[in-house]
Amino acid sequence: MLIHPDRLFPVDSASREVARRLYAQVRDLPIVSPHGHTDPRWYAENEPFPDPATLFVIPDHYVFRMLYSQGVRLEELGLPAKDGSAVERDPRAIWRRFASHYHLFRGTPTRLWLDHTFATLFGFTERLSARNADAYYDRIDAALRTPEFRPRALFERFRIEAIATTESPLDPLKHHEAIRRSGWSGRVVTAYRPDPVIDPEFEGFRENLARFGEITGCDTSTWSGYLDAHRRRRAFFRDYGATSTDHGHPTARTADLSPTDAEALFRRVASGDAGPEDAELFRAQMLTEMAAMSVEDGMVMQLHPGSFRNHNAALFRRFGRDMGADIPLQTDYVRALKPLLDRFGNEPGFTFIVFTLDETSYSRELAPLAGHYPALRLGPAWWFFDSPEGMRRFRELTTETAGFYNTVGFNDDTRAYLSIPARHDVARRVDCASLATLVTTHRLDEDEAHEVAYDLAYRLAKEAYKL
16 A cells, blocks of 8 residues: 555544544545646646656656755756756656655655655555666556646646646746637636846846836836836736735845835846845835735735745756755744734735745744734745644644634645645645544534634635635
8 A cells, every 4th residue: 555544644543533534524625726836838738748757856846856965966857957968868767766766755745745646646556666667657658648647637637626827927928828718617827926026136137127118018117117017917917817926035024115215226226236135125115015016906915935045056057946955044024024014914805925934933923923913814834844744833833823714724836736636635634633633632623623624625725815
């Protein structure tokens, strides 16, 4: 047996029985995936995935970062270098290398997701290893050639009700347009991720500003024109189903400058004269400006700060962004968010979802904030903490102060398409286990636990993200 039916459930029999009953109710609920990074081209073109390595290894930084940490070069895993130099092109060779290192994932959430996928989609009952690598490859490769494994068929098989991809304001959204023209009924929406034109330290920032102006017809060399460009682009994204914006900043700092000071800061940033402090202040001001626009247009605002992006400079130079070298930072929220919350924390209809990579802030800062401000909601344990233990700690550290209903359910935040049902299954199992413990310790009645399990698995995400 590759996956146990009671995985992640409590050890004691009384709690385990309650968890089983709760899980049976939510196991087959539709998936609402409001925050992720799957490629909209997949749904637009609906072409077969080319091979197991391209599907499982090359796009998934959870996979290749672990192998890299043990001395496997990214070139050996087929990741394309920026300079076009030679990398491994044989997908079977990449797969064999992955399989021979599968032991590295023992005890990790990646192992849970992969085993779930291998068992439920491809029928494997034996653990992946160097010995059976070719048998795995051949079965998966054969399945990928069938209509049942095309992206849209998998979308329906996974019971995905809605999924959000994430695009830059400079993206033409041509794949979303193709999905719309195709007449397919699957709901794939975009999300507005303006980092390339908000972060002065983003590579190519000044060129991005110029392109931003060309796309929108606004004068992005002026503060007023720049803000108008955001309003126009947000409206364009809403036309393609966007209900949310998404902001990945180094810190949670916000600011509320006077119009005169904000304009002067923008001039320094746009001219290339901004130093690190100006860059940080501009990002801080733009979070407040984005909140103001969300109050105007109703888009949900997401913030996930606290990552030292592209920490491995050599890897960044050779391969670019998102190579598994983003590392969590200690993050302040109480002081950092106050300027934004002073203006909009009590605003009816505004939803501000905050994530963290700094687990120490859950009970000290985030839960008390979300337990008070009507606009603020806690994003789920995410990224380094979208793991069974991380999810358990999230509930333990936030529920007593923020409750369940100041959180927003679960999102999978993934580029690895086939891991989506596995990730949601893990979240549902962990939440059911946590609720079962509350029931058996007489802190929650079982009928209430059933309601909460449904809300955490489905309703909260759907409502918070207006999907």
